[in-house]
Amino acid sequence: MVELVPTLLRQELERLAADNQRIDGRGQWDSRNVSLEVDCLYNAEGSAKVVWGDTIIYAGVKFEIRTPWPDRPTQGSLMCGAELRPVAHRKYEPGPPSPQSIELGRVVDRGIRESGCIDMEKLCIVPGEKVWGVMIDIHVLSDGGNIFDAAGLAAIAALRTAVVPAERFDVGEDHRLLVNGSPIMASFTRAGGRFVYDPSEEEELGGDERIHITLGDEGHLHSLQKGLRGVFTPSEFAEILAVAEQKCTELREMVAEKEGN
C-alpha cells in the first residue's frame, strides 16, 4: 500500500521543530513508555513481549539441531528474522517478505551477531556432526512507530531468557543459553528537519531518513543502518550517538532487571 504523506503533516512537524516541540508533546530525546515482559509464550524456548508506545512486538527463540558448515565444524549458527505481517498495520499486505521486513530482521541480526554475545563455539554438540541452530523470530503485532528499537529489545530479551531444549533432542540436560552481553538499538528519525529519538508513527510518516545504532555493553558500535531518503552531517551523528549511549544503557538495565525475576 502506498502511504500518502500529507503536506500538512510535514508542515506541522516543521513548525513544531522550530519551537523544539514534538507532535505528541515529548522532548527531542524523550522515549515513549516501554514495557518488557519475558518468558510469556508456551512453546517458545525464549520469548519476550515489548510494548513501546503504540508498538507491540513479540520475539520467540527456537532451537534446531543441524549439521555444521564444513568450513566451521565446531560452530553453531544464529538467525534472526522479522515478519511485518498484515496484522500489524493496514499498510502491510500479505505476500512474500517485503524489503522492509528483511531490513528489520537483518539489522537486528547484525547487532546481536556482531556484538559477539553468542559464542558460536558453545553451540557445538558433536564437532563436524551436530550443532545448535538458534532462530529468533520477530513478530510485529502493532506498528505504532519505531519498530526497530522494539524488535531489537524483544530479540535480546528473548535470547537472554532462552533455555536450550537439550532433553527434547536427547543431547543432555536443558540449560540456559549462554549470552554474554546485551546489544541494544537506538533509532532516530529526521522529523521537521531535525533528528528525534524514538519516532512515533506520525513522525515516521511525515519525516525523512532514519538512523539505527546498536551498542554493546562496552558502548562499542555493533551495527549501524541509515534508511530512507535523506542526508545527515557528522556533527548530527555525533549528537545522536551521545543520546544513543544513554538510551541503550537504560534499556540494558531494564533487560537485566527482567532476567533476574
Added chain:
Amino acid sequence: MGGYGDVKLLRDDGKRLDGRTVDEMRPVSIEAGVLPAADGSAMVTHGLNVAVAAVYGPMEAHPRKIQRQDRAVIDVRYNMAPFSTGDRIRPGFNRRSREISKVTAEALESVVLVERYPRSKIRVEIEILAAEAGTRCVGITAAAVALADAGIPMRDMIVGVASGKIEDTVVLDLDKAEDNYGQADLPVGILPNTGEIAFLQMDGDLSIEEFNLAMEYNFKAASEIHVLMVDALKRRYERGDN
C-alpha cells in the same frame, strides 16, 4: 487424529491428566482492543493457546476480482507464528493455514452483516502466538471479539469451541496430549444467541450418540465463553481509550 491406545489420557478417578472433568474447559481469558494500530482487535488465551486477532476495514476491496457487488468480502488470514509450536514453523502460508483461513472467513461471513458494505473488504488477521491444540477455535473467538471491537455489525457473536473423544470417552476441549493421542476432534463455531452453527469440522471416529454428546458439551462451552466475550467488550468501552 494421532495414535490410539497406548497413551493413558484418563486417570483412575475418571478425571483427565490435567485434573479436568470430562465436560470442563481449560481456563479462558479475553481482552478486547489490544492492538493500537488496528480498527478492532482482541487477544484470547485458552489454556496455553494465545491468539490475537486484528480487524481492518471495511475498506476498498482489491484486487478487484474479489469484489462482490452485493456485499463485503471477509479476507481472513490465520497464521501461526514461527515460535508457536514445538518445532519452529517456516514463515508463510501452508495448506493447513490456507484451509483454516478459508473456512474461518466463510464462518465469519455468515454472522457479519456483509450486505451493509457492498464492494468492500474486511480484513481479519488471526495470529497464533502459542499453540496447544484448538487454535482454529481460539482464532474464531478472537476474530469475533475483534469484529465487534471494530464496530462491525453482526447478527450474533460466533464462539469457537471443540469437543473430542479420548479412551472412548467424549470430552470437552482437547488439550495437546488429548489432541495428539485422542480418537476424535469436533471443532465448531456456535452463534450463542440463535444456537446456530457457522463453522464445523471433524476428524476421527464418533458414533451418533458420541457426536450428540460432544455437541452438547460444545454448546455448554460456547455459552460460557460468550459471557467472557461480552464482558471483554464491556470492559473495553468502560476503559474508553479509542
